Amino acid sequence: MTKTSPSEHATAAPVPEASAKATAARSGFRIGPEGWTTLALFGLTVFMILASRLISSGFGSWQQAQAILLLSSFTIVLGFGQGLVILIGGLDLSVGVVMTLGGILAYRWIGTSLVALFWAIPCILLVTGCVGAINGLGATLLRLPPFIMTLATSLIIYGVFLGFTGGQPRGVASPALTSAYTSTFAGLPVILWLLLIFIVLATLVQSHSSFGRRLYAVGTSPMAAYIAGLPVRLLIVAAYAISGVTSGLAGILLVGYATGATLTMGQSYLLPSVAAVVVGGASILGGRGTYLATVGGALLLTTLSTIIEALGLAEGWRTVIYGLVIMLALLALRENMGIGWALTPKFRNTASRSRPGGAGHKPNKTGGNG
Amino acid sequence: MIGQYLKRGLLAFSAAAALFIAAHGESKAQDKKFKIYLSLSYSGNDWQTEAANIVKALAATPPYDKLVDLREVISGTDVQAQISAYESMIADKADGVISFPVSPTALNRTIRKGCKAGVLFFMYDATVTEPCAYNVSYITSGFGENTAQALVNMLGGKGIIFENRGVPGNSVDKRHVLGAEAIFKKYPNIHIVATYYGMWSAQTSQQETAKALIAHPEVTGIWSEYGEEGVLKAVLASKRSELFPITGEDSNAFRLALIDPALKARGFTGASSGSPPATAGYAFKIMMEVLTKKRNLAIHNIEYPLPWVPADKVKVCPGDEFENGCNVFPKDKVTDSFTTEVFEPVLLPELTMKTALTGLPKPGATIQPLPAALHPAPLEPGINCGHCEPPADLYKLTKVQPAVH
Numbered sequence: 001m002t003k004t005s006p007s008e009h010a011t012a013a014p015v016p017e018a019s020a021k022a023t024a025a026r027s028g029f030r031i032g033p034e035g036w037t038t039l040a041l042f043g044l045t046v047f048m049i050l051a052s053r054l055i056s057s058g059f060g061s062w063q064q065a066q067a068i069l070l071l072s073s074f075t076i077v078l079g080f081g082q083g084l085v086i087l088i089g090g091l092d093l094s095v096g097v098v099m100t101l102g103g104i105l106a107y108r109w110i111g112t113s114l115v116a117l118f119w120a121i122p123c124i125l126l127v128t129g130c131v132g133a134i135n136g137l138g139a140t141l142l143r144l145p146p147f148i149m150t151l152a153t154s155l156i157i158y159g160v161f162l163g164f165t166g167g168q169p170r171g172v173a174s175p176a177l178t179s180a181y182t183s184t185f186a187g188l189p190v191i192l193w194l195l196l197i198f199i200v201l202a203t204l205v206q207s208h209s210s211f212g213r214r215l216y217a218v219g220t221s222p223m224a225a226y227i228a229g230l231p232v233r234l235l236i237v238a239a240y241a242i243s244g245v246t247s248g249l250a251g252i253l254l255v256g257y258a259t260g261a262t263l264t265m266g267q268s269y270l271l272p273s274v275a276a277v278v279v280g281g282a283s284i285l286g287g288r289g290t291y292l293a294t295v296g297g298a299l300l301l302t303t304l305s306t307i308i309e310a311l312g313l314a315e316g317w318r319t320v321i322y323g324l325v326i327m328l329a330l331l332a333l334r335e336n337m338g339i340g341w342a343l344t345p346k347f348r349n350t351a352s353r354s355r356p357g358g359a360g361h362k363p364n365k366t367g368g369n370g
Numbered sequence: 371m372i373g374q375y376l377k378r379g380l381l382a383f384s385a386a387a388a389l390f391i392a393a394h395g396e397s398k399a400q401d402k403k404f405k406i407y408l409s410l411s412y413s414g415n416d417w418q419t420e421a422a423n424i425v426k427a428l429a430a431t432p433p434y435d436k437l438v439d440l441r442e443v444i445s446g447t448d449v450q451a452q453i454s455a456y457e458s459m460i461a462d463k464a465d466g467v468i469s470f471p472v473s474p475t476a477l478n479r480t481i482r483k484g485c486k487a488g489v490l491f492f493m494y495d496a497t498v499t500e501p502c503a504y505n506v507s508y509i510t511s512g513f514g515e516n517t518a519q520a521l522v523n524m525l526g527g528k529g530i531i532f533e534n535r536g537v538p539g540n541s542v543d544k545r546h547v548l549g550a551e552a553i554f555k556k557y558p559n560i561h562i563v564a565t566y567y568g569m570w571s572a573q574t575s576q577q578e579t580a581k582a583l584i585a586h587p588e589v590t591g592i593w594s595e596y597g598e599e600g601v602l603k604a605v606l607a608s609k610r611s612e613l614f615p616i617t618g619e620d621s622n623a624f625r626l627a628l629i630d631p632a633l634k635a636r637g638f639t640g641a642s643s644g645s646p647p648a649t650a651g652y653a654f655k656i657m658m659e660v661l662t663k664k665r666n667l668a669i670h671n672i673e674y675p676l677p678w679v680p681a682d683k684v685k686v687c688p689g690d691e692f693e694n695g696c697n698v699f700p701k702d703k704v705t706d707s708f709t710t711e712v713f714e715p716v717l718l719p720e721l722t723m724k725t726a727l728t729g730l731p732k733p734g735a736t737i738q739p740l741p742a743a744l745h746p747a748p749l750e751p752g753i754n755c756g757h758c759e760p761p762a763d764l765y766k767l768t769k770v771q772p773a774v775h
Contacts, residue, residue: 055585056585056586057587057588059584059585063584064584067580067581067583067584068584070580071577071580071581162444168416168419168420168705168727169705170705171705181607254573257573257576258572258600258603259603259706260572260573260705260706260707262416262572262573263415264415264571268569268574305581306581306584306585307585309564309566309578309585310564310581310582310584310585310586312563315538315565315567
């Protein structure tokens with residue numbers, strides 16, 4: 001680490017503590033702006049599903065909601081890792097390729113064997129987690145910009161499995177994985193129960209554990225976190241490693257859904273993974289955002305694409321509308337003037353005092369508003 | 371003293387080395403191999419890999435194994451990358467380039483430059499509009515119109531359908547859809563309620579179809595390009611008891627489903643047609659006949675016959691080789707997305723399923739000559755020529771006839 005001047009110590013040191021307090025406040029009964037953002041996202045999604053009945057008779061049904069949940073499952077899983085990396089101020093562009101890696105390995109290693117499921121899944125997650133850790137090491141030790149580092153890793157991995165598979169992944173889709181999507185438990189597809197468990201665990205890790213609080217601290221100000229004695233590099237590597245693990249997991253799930261693997265299977269999930277996190281109100285600069293909001297973002301985006309598809313417009317217009325709605329969502333959900341902000345007057349008044357860490361300039365800017 | 375011995379030894383050694391190099395060079399000049407580049411745009415789906423394997427297998431089949439020095443270059447889906455790959459091949463004095471072109475127009479300048487330098491350019495499956503290149507493709511053989519008519523026939527002239535297209539902006543996708551819509555528009559009771567892009571990927575097709583099925587559960591038929599296997603998976607996952615006709619391309623899983631009694635009982639039927647990887651082998655053989663001066667090729671656009679397998683013509687191959695018109699393989703032999711069109715008994719008797727999977731030649735096979743007359747492809751602007759007049763009967767039906775009016 002570089003040396004810092006005494007003045008930097010003075011301003012930056014209290015941040016982790018304040019951030020931890022803010023997190024503690026969030027986990028209590030009061031709903032902060034991030035909570036409202038999440039609620040707004042879920043509310044908007046439900047509203048859109050119900051309102052879409054006007055467009056098509058097949059819409060507005062429980063069947064539709066279930067299908068949207070299934071289609072969102074990959075982005076929801078990816079979004080956790082991507083969300084943590086964005087939280088610490090990074091960006092993981094390798095999620096698509098690592099997801100493919102997870103899928104190809106699952107396709108090859110698990111096969112029809114039920115026993116293989118128990119050793120192969122941990123092994124695959126270990127491999128993809130290591131790839132993530134390498135990203136983290138590159139970003140910290142080599143100080144490469146995260147998007148260059150993760151882009152480079154993804155190119156290398158793509159090259160390796162192109163050579164390894166000869167362009168054609170071989171294997172069998174595990175019937176157990178497929179049945180997670182096709183069979184039901186207590187009226188819901190098994191995958192949705194698994195997803196629910198994942199979401200609960202991920203929320204606990206991100207918002208209710210000391211590990212999560214430390215990540216917030218690192219994202220808010222790595223320098224301050226370092227001075228406060230946090231193992232910043234280790235935390236950054238851990239965030240990337242988790243992103244590797246969740247990417248691998250999403251790849252395994254995709255094999256179950258699509259009952260097959262190709263060399264580009266994960267590619268189309270990279271941008272949605274970032275979009276879900278950002279639509280969920282996270283700051284791309286780090287230090288802000290919750291996982292539940294990411295889940296809301298993923299659901300909103302999938303619902304949106306489903307509904308737009310039903311409008312019967314040409315592909316060009318569909319893409320234009322999709323882009324416009326995302327832009328509107330971002331405007332509506334942004335920190336200082338968005339829905340979450342408008343719904344929490346108390347927080348608005350006290351923001352400049354309670355959250356000095358959000359980003360240096362923001363309290364000043366909003367001071368006038370309060 | 372020792373220095374002198376060393377000097378003498380060194381002298382003797384270099385003389386021997388010079389002799390060896392001269393001799394080797396001479397022998398190389400005697401049986402000079404044709405330097406051929408295989409330029410793939412992208413390897414990542416079964417189709418591209420099979421096409422490449424077929425070319426590799428033929429290049430290793432006698433007598434071509436002694437005549438061909440084949441080098442493979444994968445340049446991704448980026449046009450710029452393929453342009454620079456072509457440039458390097460021209461600079462390396464290639465005799466021929468066999469390639470899947472990324473764009474019908476963007477490569478023209480480079481190809482022209484290569485033609486001037488004496489390089490033969492053979493394109494398979496996708497085409498270019500540069501007149502000095504040779505296009506070998508099924509594109510003009512009417513996939514779109516024939517599958518659309520087959521679907522209309524199966525639906526009895528009325529129904530609510532989806533279109534699962536390929537990659538937006540791609541000339542092949544455009545050609546297919548124009549052909550299909552030329553048919554659909556003749557039937558006022560055929561309603562296309564959803565058109566989406568499956569990107570020629572089974573997974574994307576599956577997801578997009580799943581979305582369309584939520585919006586339009588009343589659908590009664592789907593017309594699909596490559597990716598039909600994903601379309602079928604989405605339909606099956608929607609848990610409807612009654613199924614409907616789907617037309618698509620040549621994936622193994624789709625063809626097997628067409629003869630699955632359980633699915634048939636639920637109303638599933640369809641037709642399988644579309645892009646055959648064997649085209650690459652055909653293009654390679656034509657190129658080799660030109661290079662070895664066995665053929666004087668006057669036409670530049672050569673049509674590969676359209677594969678056509680309606681549900682009642684699907685037949686499982688007992689072994690790895692072509693037998694009795696078989697056209698699909700048992701589930702445990704290949705992947706779901708394996709493109710089954712790897713046989714062409716007349717044009718390509720050298721191929722087996724293994725050659726497409728591994729790139730190794732069929733044991734004991736030798737290259738058989740192609741028929742004297744090759745089928746010329748009709749001119750289609752933007753597909754295989756720049757500014758030309760398409761024939762008046764561009765979308766004429768060749769495989770099915772209208773059964774309803």
